[in-house]
Amino acid sequence: MFLFAILTQKGFPVNPNDQWRLLAEQFYSIRCLVQLNSLPEDYQPKDLEQALARECLSRTQRSVANFLLHIWDRSHFCFELAQIVDWDRDDKKALGDWFNGCTLGVGCRYF
Numbered sequence: 001m002f003l004f005a006i007l008t009q010k011g012f013p014v015n016p017n018d019q020w021r022l023l024a025e026q027f028y029s030i031r032c033l034v035q036l037n038s039l040p041e042d043y044q045p046k047d048l049e050q051a052l053a054r055e056c057l058s059r060t061q062r063s064v065a066n067f068l069l070h071i072w073d074r075s076h077f078c079f080e081l082a083q084i085v086d087w088d089r090d091d092k093k094a095l096g097d098w099f100n101g102c103t104l105g106v107g108c109r110y111f
Contacts, residue, residue, distance in 0.1 A: 012105040017044060020072055020111055023103050024048070028090035029064040033057070045072045060086050067095070071110050 013019050024030045024043075033039040038055045039047055048065050051057065057065065063083040070079035084092060094103070101107035 016111045019104050019109065020045060020068070023071075023094075023098055023109075024068050026094035026097060026103055027064050027068070028088060028094070029058075029061045030068070033061060045069060060088065060091065063087065064091055071098075074110060 013022055021044075030039070030048075033051060033055075034041055034043065038051050038057070045068070049069060052062065052065050052069075063079075063086060066077060066083065067079045069077035084095060087095070097103045098109070099107055101109075
């Protein structure tokens, strides 16, 4: 209930799917996958999981996808922080904004 009040007060989406999408859209690698039609424009976590299984993704795209799936369901998806070494500046900024709470209103938000 406390998280709901904070998000509502700050004008952030409350629905976890919408929050996850808002975060995912901050990553350059994910926006590229949408532009390349590797992800539908209305993608959800399951679409990203399917793209990981069937698409030839770059190492960075694969790593960003692993991160986003990890915070969506950390019991099924692994992510190691060392993977961000290969990320570009825009993706690292998106990660930093997630960490600091700039994107979702609460830092390090898991779903």
